Amino acid sequence: MDLFFSKEEQLIQKAAREFGEQVIAPVADQIDRENKIPKEVMEGLAELGMFGIQFPEEFGGSGAGHLCYMLALEELSKAAPGVGATISVNSVPLAVIQAFGTPEQKAKYMRDGVTGKKIYSFAFTEPGTGSDPKQLTTMAVKDGDHYVINGTKRFITNAGFEGTMVVIAKEEESGKATAFILDKFCEGYSVSKPWDKIAAHGGELYDVYFNNVRVHRENMLGSVGDGLWVLKIAMVYGKLGLVALFLGVAAAAYEEGVRYAKEKTHRGVSIAEKFEHVKIAVSEMTMKMQASRLYAYYLGHAADHLKDPMELVKEAALAKVFVAETGIEVCKLAMGIHGSYGLQREYRISRLWSDVIFGPQVEGTAPLLKILAAGVILGK
Ligand SMILES: Cc1cc2nc3c(=O)[nH]c(=O)nc-3n(C[C@H](O)[C@H](O)[C@H](O)COP(=O)(O)OP(=O)(O)OC[C@H]3O[C@@H](n4cnc5c(N)ncnc54)[C@H](O)[C@@H]3O)c2cc1C
Incomplete structure (x- = not known):
């Protein structure tokens, strides 16, 4: 689903995907065990410009926009969501310094975070x-x-x-x-x-x-x-990252579900071919992924085109809730396809289940965000 993307967006997305597959995925178990991203991975991310995709070139970024940032973060989070979380949170203080900072503050603080030299x-x-x-x-x-x-x-x-x-x-x-x-x-x-x-x-x-x-x-x-305004803007830009992160986790779960359905056999035939409920689960996962992707990319597109980020408060809140909750549904379906193997640590889907389950809880719980968004929708 890359119909809408510019050449630059496609290139950065591809670079992130390759880095995720070739550099992060091989150490994903280590990251999970040690709760630490290896130094070489952090340095590689910085070299690739992954900390500054959406920030202006004058601060060392790519100026490639929010949608592009989300596409890249989705790919990196697919390999290891902790990497997505680190980059996503790093970009939040940068976004508010960019929005509220004096020229001196921007000159002093933007570059190190945008280039990944320091982590904010x-x-x-x-x-x-x-x-x-x-x-x-x-x-x-x-x-x-x-x-x-x-x-x-x-x-x-x-x-x-x-x-x-x-x-x-x-x-x-x-x-x-x-x-x-x-x-x-x-x-x-x-x-x-x-x-x-x-x-x-x-x-x-x-x-x-x-x-x-x-x-x-x-x-x-x-x-x-002004702390309240800073917080509101932080929550908007923070949610762009979180939406991409949970989309990446859901995409990984989706791939695991489809792969397992094709590989696992029953009396010599793959369960994907044999069982109707597995086919239905695959279609349901696909629909949910497509809906989540469209919502996420719409949010990135809106962030790139709206002048006032406050217009995004409701959209960002609901997109985060939708993608996080839908990610749980996708992961649950993928676990169902795995049967009891889905509950074993040896199978990646079990780790993805832990990763996806925290989506509705962070940066505003799902019920709270729904209540806040309803306030905007109903004009209160
Ligand atoms: C992985 C992760 C990373 C995080 N990173 C950061 C970070 O970098 N910086 C940071 O500042 N925080 C961070 N947090 C904290 C996180 O954003 C908060 O924990 C989260 O917003 C929920 O706050 P709380 O747990 O204190 O719940 P509370 O705010 O105490 O809420 C408790 C319960 O009451 C409900 N509730 C509260 N207020 C309302 C209301 N007005 N209307 C309806 N229901 C309500 C909530 O839905 C929830 O069920 C992180 C958390 C996690 C798990």
Whole structure:
């Protein structure tokens, strides 16, 4: 289904597919076991420009657009979703710095993240909430030309890498959510050991502790109280990555299901040929994949053409829910085709099941996103 894509999009998609198949897939088990992406893979991704597909050339990116980024991320996530998660989250702070940053902030922070020299993070979630900015407890207290940040952030992807982080904290005087740019591992910054999550290994998650972290006021992103807007834009661009990631996982499950149906035999005949319910499952998976792909690519296309990303809030939320939930359905069908083998760790489909199941839970749970989108649709 590449009818709609430009030459550049097709070329970058192909490069990502080949890198996924030739470089990532051979170490996918290792990534899964060790919950770490090998250095050579990270370097290869950077060399190929995979961290900067959608960002302008002036910052070291390809300027190839959001749809192109999603096509590439789908391919990389198909090989190992943790790779997709790492790139996807890296692009979130970059997107908000691009949207809200001063020329000085852009000049200082964009290039390292866009080129993959450093790996960036976005920190909103806390032990008390992953959805409600009003409940934030991480505080930024003004002290002369600086802000002093104290608090704990939870489930922060890429927090163990050197690089930049955009953090949303409550500015003490106003009581409003406000965004700051800081260097990870500055004085007062520390992380927990990585969470032992069941899925998307390699995309490491940490708790982050801010203990009197001093940030110059020049590092505020936007103005006091803009944290909510920064968060909204972050959620839109974050969802482009997540949609591509879950599409990639579903595509991998689809391929496993079809392959197994053709290879597994019953009395000398493949189960794909022999059993009607297997044929039906294959068709159902195909329909679901096509619908998901169209929704995902539509979102990428819209992101490339809409001037105001706020117009994408509803679309991005619902596309993420749709692709994540449909991915689970595809994976379930593929597991069904595998019978009891689908439950064994030796079979890739069992790992994909863990990878796909977390889709509706991250970056806004599915029910929450549906409620928010309905608010937009119903004009509330
Ligand atoms: C793999 C992974 C990577 C992540 N990476 C990051 C990251 O890089 N940065 C970051 O900041 N966070 C990250 N997170 C955190 C994630 O985005 C949040 O955990 C997620 O948004 C859900 O928040 P919560 O778990 O705190 O649930 P809560 O917000 O506490 O919600 C709990 C329950 O209440 C429901 N609920 C809450 N509010 C409402 C409402 N208003 N209306 C209806 N229902 C509601 C939810 O649906 C849910 O069922 C990551 C999480 C995972 C698993």
